[in-house]
Amino acid sequence: MLKFYHAPWSRASGVLWLLEELGADYELVHIDIRAEGGVPEEYRKIQPNKKVPAIEHDGTVITERAAITTYLADAFPDAGLAPPIGDPMRGPYLTTLVYCDAVFDPCIAGRAHGLSYQSNDYSFGLFDDMVAYVERRLIEHDFAAGGRFTAADIQLASGIGYTMDQLKKLPEKPAFRAYLDRAKDRPAYRRAQARDYELAKTVPAWEGKV
Numbered sequence: 001m002l003k004f005y006h007a008p009w010s011r012a013s014g015v016l017w018l019l020e021e022l023g024a025d026y027e028l029v030h031i032d033i034r035a036e037g038g039v040p041e042e043y044r045k046i047q048p049n050k051k052v053p054a055i056e057h058d059g060t061v062i063t064e065r066a067a068i069t070t071y072l073a074d075a076f077p078d079a080g081l082a083p084p085i086g087d088p089m090r091g092p093y094l095t096t097l098v099y100c101d102a103v104f105d106p107c108i109a110g111r112a113h114g115l116s117y118q119s120n121d122y123s124f125g126l127f128d129d130m131v132a133y134v135e136r137r138l139i140e141h142d143f144a145a146g147g148r149f150t151a152a153d154i155q156l157a158s159g160i161g162y163t164m165d166q167l168k169k170l171p172e173k174p175a176f177r178a179y180l181d182r183a184k185d186r187p188a189y190r191r192a193q194a195r196d197y198e199l200a201k202t203v204p205a206w207e208g209k210v
């Protein structure tokens with residue numbers, strides 16, 4: 001049994017996309033992270049910070065997007081979204097997947113909140129170094145881990161799409177735009193988007209905005 005704790009249009013939306021890619025049979029549990037009064041305390045048993053995403057698979061809870069993505073892509077090998085151990089793409093795959101949460105996301109958050117710092121002040125380093133690295137990788141390779149789409153692309157494309165197009169903190173770059181077009185041109189992405197849209201319509205905080 002696979003339960004997926006989700007809120008529409010959030011960091012959990014990438015996991016929704018991944019579940020659709022994997023063809024997994026899952027039960028979606030909506031956690032209203034924008035609810036008046038906040039998320040019920042009860043949910044802390046699943047996610048220690050009361051955030052989404054989280055999954056529960058055969059009785060085991062997994063939290064943190066990078067861990068969830070790694071876990072699920074390995075658990076459904078037939079989908080071919082996780083280069084297996086021994087595959088030369090495994091290293092770049094894991095690197096990019098973790099980089100998204102450990103470096104990309106906090107660099108963007110720091111920029112969005114006007115954080116001023118030196119590279120060695122924080123483990124995630126400088127915003128400009130992050131942008132240059134991601135751009136260079138996407139000029140050198142079509143996808144996050146190399147020449148083909150993997151689960152790491154779900155993390156990276158979700159991050160680039162949101163921060164460049166909605167948040168407008170990631171600079172517009174031809175390599176980012178071309179990559180988004182490549183990565184998101186997939187039926188599973190469109191299914192996930194449609195499901196998020198329907199769910200967002202039920203969220204009081206999105207009323208009048210959907």
Ligand SMILES: N[C@@H](CCC(=O)N[C@@H](CS)C(=O)NCC(=O)O)C(=O)O
Binds near residue numbers: 033053063101
């Ligand atoms: N480190 C977590 C971060 C997840 C996260 O930031 N989730 C946001 C949604 S975008 C959330 O649940 N926010 C609700 C809150 O903080 O109350 C992960 O990568 O899974």
